[in-house]
Amino acid sequence: MGLCFGTFQEKYSQDMAIFRTRLQWGMLFAFIIFLLACPLFFSDRILTIMTMIGIAIISVHGLNILTGYCGQISIGHVGFMAVGAYISAILTAKLGWSFWTALPCAALAAGMAGLIFGLPSLKIKGFYLIMATVAAHFIIIWLILQIYDVTGGPDGLPVPKPKIGSIVLKSKGSYFYLVTAIACLSTLLTKNIVRTRAGRAFVAIRDNDLAAEVMGISLWSYKLQAFFIGCVYAGVAGALLVHYYAFASVDQFPFMDSVWYLGMLIVGGMGSNVGAIFGAISLKLLDELVTIVGPILSGAVAAPAAASLALITRGLVIIIFLIFEPRGLAHRWGMIKAYFKLWPFSHEE
């Protein structure tokens, strides 16, 4: 699918290759060069937006494995991001660890938190699981506020910027490189995780968990694996977020953001890597659009128009996508690609 006519898969390795044709390799290199060149051309504001998109992509990939592939809906994703963020913040700020050792620890800690709150998923699903993850979010945030000796509670915690050797990544451009590198790696990792044995087991559980169990897939093990992997991504994203702001505070992890991550997944298309990326980019750009348009409109309507406009547009986007394009942008993208592959001799289906 997606390959030009005349490309024949003659070996197993060719069939499995992610980048198969010269055109794809060329596009990959062009894209990497584009990313490397970004800090040269773009202003700090655009780089900030792109960094935020990168962090969102990492987080949504995690949610995609958990919700899109394994079918375990989570609206507590931001809670797990907060776990990773605070572990990394405490390790670097209080214990003086380097960012590079703190990041894996943060990821693991978030994964562990995911395992604990994933336990109810063994007995429940659908709405009940959603509620369990909502509860997870509020309990995590409450715990963070409770241990304020360590976390700073509502006052927050200053966090050092990451360093490579003696170079501190404090410019927008350098941090953009860091986030982009991790986002690209996480995309590659997700793509590969979902085509392993575990990934196929996730899909089987999503499509019908009873049937999957009958086929010999251990629900216990794979559901928890999905929670662990998904929350590891969240932990990495959370850690990157607080190190970017050089400050950790619970206000960076509002409950509604979990909903938006799920929204990104829906807009992009569940169970699709491209979808996760599309969703993260399009909803983040929508936010930016709203912050630009909001102040213009606020002359006409009441004062906090920008905030309410963001809520209304995001809600409407989710509703409209669910009603008119439930398979998301990824599906639309596939259709466009198929159209141009057959063009000009496309036929109506």
Added chain:
Amino acid sequence: MTFFLQLVVTGFALGMVYSLVSIGFVIILKCSNAFNIAQGHFVLIGGYLGYTFLVPFGLPIWTSLLLAIGVAIILGLLIERLTLRPLVGQPELAVIMVTIGLASVLEGLATLIWGGEYKTYHGVLPTVALKLGEISVPSEPLIGLIVSVIVVAVLMLFFRYTKIGLAMRATAEDLQVVRSVGIRATTVYAISWVIACVVGVIGGILLGGVSGVMIPLAEVGLKAFAVVLLGGVNSIGGAIVAGIILGVLENVAAGYLDPLLPRGGLANVFPFIVMIIVLIFKPHGLFGLVRIERI
């Protein structure tokens, strides 16, 4: 002992309002199998509607209540027709997500119309002072209790004696049979959303009287989910009992444990702790039906 009883009584009254909000949720779930995440936002809208009619318009409480109910009916009909009707037959997740989108739109509208500010109408509701021995029952929760009891009673009568009420109960039992005897399922869905909206708005007016109205009032909806899960998602009686249990537990736990904790705030997470425990040990709640699945 007086302290304990005081906590129990206040919790009881608060719990009755939780029950009221939860009933709306259960009715939608029973009739159309949709989980309504936006229930808390109906409460929010209700609180602001109550404020609008009571303070700027200066209407008496009963007129305000009736007007708010009128708005709620229109809102419920609109929501059902525009967002839920196109999704009939779609997977459960789509319906849940659409209500999440709805929650966001409602919150945005509330911010847009009322500015998201703290509004209060503390002294506007009629005051009813009641003293049981040494315990004084505060006025607003007591009104909440009375109105909740009335609304629950009206709903019970509605479901027992009216034709559409019976149709709704029948739909909850078996959609196929209901359709074959000529009841329009879409009407039933619409009515269930209207009822959910109305009870949410009434709950909002009552809670707004107790603690004022602000955007976080919508989080009452999350507490209502804890109530619903504790009571069993498809049991109206369960929602009432669980609402009272949770209201009392929350108040008592906060009253006794908050001084021990450095930062307090236990009342806000307590429902979620209950929720996790219920989900792990008794996923179908106290009175819920245990659903048996077949491949």
